[in-house]
Each structure stands twice: as C-alpha cells, then as structure tokens.
Amino acid sequence: xxxxxITKWRGERTDTLDEIANAHAIVGGTERGRRYAxxxxxxxxxxxxxxxxxxxxxxxxxxxxxxxxxxxxxxxxAFLRAEFVWNRTLDRGNPHPGGIGSDFNRLGIQFWPSVxxxxxxxPRRRQLLQELIDWRNAIAHQDFDSVGGNPILHLARVREWxxxxxxxxxxxxxxxxxxxxxLLGAAPW
Amino acid sequence: xxxxxxxxxxxxxxxxxTRNVQGQVKEDRGPIGxxxxxxxxxxFRAEPQSPSQIELPADQLEAAEATxxxx
Numbered sequence: 152x153x154x155x156x157i158t159k160w161r162g163e164r165t166d167t168l169d170e171i172a173n174a175h176a177i178v179g180g181t182e183r184g185r186r187y188a189x190x191x192x193x194x195x196x197x198x199x200x201x202x203x204x205x206x207x208x209x210x211x212x213x214x215x216x217x218x219x220x221x222x223x224x225x226x227x228x229a230f231l232r233a234e235f236v237w238n239r240t241l242d243r244g245n246p247h248p249g250g251i252g253s254d255f256n257r258l259g260i261q262f263w264p265s266v267x268x269x270x271x272x273x274p275r276r277r278q279l280l281q282e283l284i285d286w287r288n289a290i291a292h293q294d295f296d297s298v299g300g301n302p303i304l305h306l307a308r309v310r311e312w313x314x315x316x317x318x319x320x321x322x323x324x325x326x327x328x329x330x331x332x333x334l335l336g337a338a339p340w
Numbered sequence: 341x342x343x344x345x346x347x348x349x350x351x352x353x354x355x356x357x358t359r360n361v362q363g364q365v366k367e368d369r370g371p372i373g374x375x376x377x378x379x380x381x382x383x384f385r386a387e388p389q390s391p392s393q394i395e396l397p398a399d400q401l402e403a404a405e406a407t408x409x410x411x
Contacts, residue, residue, distance in 0.1 A: 155372045210372045213395050217373040229356045233394040242393070339374075 154340045156210035157324040164203040171196045193304045194290045201287040204316045205246040218339045247284045248277050260330045269322045279315035344398045351404035362404050
C-alpha cells in the first residue's frame, strides 16, 4: 500500500503536470511565435515540476512525523511535532537535495545513502533534481549564468527531470516505508 | 463520529506540554496523516516575539472560537 503522500502525487499533482505537457503539444502559430510560446510553457513546466515535488516531499515528511510521533506518549507529542517542523527547509525553500536530506535526517535516517542504496541510478537522479532546481531559480530570477548562460530550455530536458523526480518520489516513499517499519515495528502504510 | 474540520484562519487551541496554547490554522494540509486523517498547520506564539508552527491532527485541536464546522 502506498503512502497518502504518493497517492496525492500520482493523482492531483500528476494531473496538473499533464495539463502543462498537453498545452505544449497543442500550442500552434508561426514557427517564431510557437517557439516563444513553447519556451514559456517549458519554463512553467519546470517551475511547476519543482513546486509539486516540493509539495510531495513536504507531505511525505509530515506523514512520517505523524507516524513517528504517534508512537510516543501523548503528553510529548505536540512539542515533538513542533520540533520536527521547526525551520523545516521544505516549508520555505526549493526541494534541493541538501534540504531534503537535512529535513528527513531529523527523523533519524541517513536519507540519501538509504535512497541511493535502493537504486544505482538515484545518484544521477539526484543530480538531475539539482539541475531542475538550478533552472527553476534561473527562470525565477531571469539569470541564466548558473545554468550555463543559455536560456533555451527544451521539452526533452524537462521530461528527463520529470522521469528523474518521479522515480525519486517512488524511492523516497519506499525508503521511508522501510525505515519506519524497522523503527516502529510495523508497516506505516 | 464525524471528524471535526478546521479551516484557514480558524482560531484553535491545543495542549503543548503542560499548558494550553492558542494559535491560528494557516493551512489544511489535507488527508496525509495516519489512516488519511487531516493534518493542520497551526501558527502559534509561545512567546510574543517568536511565532512557531506545528502540524496537528484534528483530534488534538479544539476551537478557540465558535467558527468550526463539522462535516
């Protein structure tokens, strides 16, 4: 059974991203006008991809906290909850790999080594996630020096990011499932 | 028994350690908790100058004013 967070990721979050992908496919017009329109769609696609992945990671982190805290005495639960979300990177910044790792590490796991241990492709996927975040920032600030100076973003690259973060989402879910099962002595979901 | 639902802006109170604390719902985080229970992001001030946040399920929150609906 999947977590509630990944169910949401596969449902409403994926639907939204599919709509952007469809918009790219149906945009018409002249060659020059079409190129401009698709470029803006690709920018939006990248930003939304980053935003929804952040939302998924934040949801999964909250869901894991709910399971961990529920195993403690009721009198301790509220301030443990407050401590786990205090200054949480996923509440205020982009879902860059370092921030994701530091937030999940608070739950006692060595997050990225555990994720990397599930699939040899995950270190490369993590690089692609960082690349997505770099582009997201470049688009937001209209400063493309950090991504090599060329502002052209092709759909193929956004699709590559989509595949990478999609696979990471599945392995984040599995990593936390395995960890919480060991920690709590029962499957969390 | 219907689950109490809170909305953004609702004033709520909850138990923090040995005291009752009041706060405001900032976000309904959706049914992402254990067995699909809703979690709520609540902002509160343990001290006047230091706002803090906490995520709590509905069963650990109480309405601080008569603004809470049940479904």
